[in-house]
Amino acid sequence: KQEVTQIPAALSVPEGENLVLNCSFTDSAIYNLQWFRQDPGKGLTSLLLIQSSQREQTSGRLNASLDKSSGRSTLYIAASQPGDSATYLCAVLGSGDKLTFGTGTRLAVRP
Amino acid sequence: GAVVSQHPSRVICKSGTSVKIECRSLDFQATTMFWYRQFPKQSLMLMATSNEGSKATYEQGVEKDKFLINHASLTLSTLTVTSAHPEDSSFYICSAKTSGGAETQYFGPGTRLLVL
Numbered sequence: 001k002q003e004v005t006q007i008p009a010a011l012s013v014p015e016g017e018n019l020v021l022n023c024s025f026t027d028s029a030i031y032n033l034q035w036f037r038q039d040p041g042k043g044l045t046s047l048l049l050i051q052s053s054q055r056e057q058t059s060g061r062l063n064a065s066l067d068k069s070s071g072r073s074t075l076y077i078a079a080s081q082p083g084d085s086a087t088y089l090c091a092v093l094g095s096g097d098k099l100t101f102g103t104g105t106r107l108a109v110r111p
Numbered sequence: 112g113a114v115v116s117q118h119p120s121r122v123i124c125k126s127g128t129s130v131k132i133e134c135r136s137l138d139f140q141a142t143t144m145f146w147y148r149q150f151p152k153q154s155l156m157l158m159a160t161s162n163e164g165s166k167a168t169y170e171q172g173v174e175k176d177k178f179l180i181n182h183a184s185l186t187l188s189t190l191t192v193t194s195a196h197p198e199d200s201s202f203y204i205c206s207a208k209t210s211g212g213a214e215t216q217y218f219g220p221g222t223r224l225l226v227l
Contacts, residue, residue, distance in 0.1 A: 043220035
């Protein structure tokens, strides 16, 4: 059974800092890995999707990397802003179209 | 493109009543739809997978007689919470994808259910 863990569970940083969120998964047989953002009481916003054959994806201030063999991914956020405050979820797509979500990292960026 | 809607966005009901939640793909045909549940400060947990025209596949521990799923068309899936109880209060999110294989899932905005 796939298990996805995210570290840290919560993070509070001052505005402008660069930060790294971590995601690890136990079964490396995945099709892709996706990072989402979730604001309180809201649905999911897809940020980046990395196919299993890829090493990284970039979008603006966000960069996600994937090391499938070691079961790890990182989300790098450059020059953080208060508007980045949200919960960040990673999810891996495995066999049977199953998307397994991580436990999430709650990020607070202080002005 | 690839927009998924849910209705209602929020519902409050009395214990013992049934609640129906709709998930629609607005601009594409969804051969497969997924239903997730999210308790406060927890992650999303897959409840069931539904394919158009066939019975849903439920995850272990999810009662199929309590959570009725109907995927009658390529753009609509419904989740009915039957005889709801306070412990069913949660955030329910659906997602949809277009075809078989490792296609991207598109997520709805979620439905907040509160059972009194």
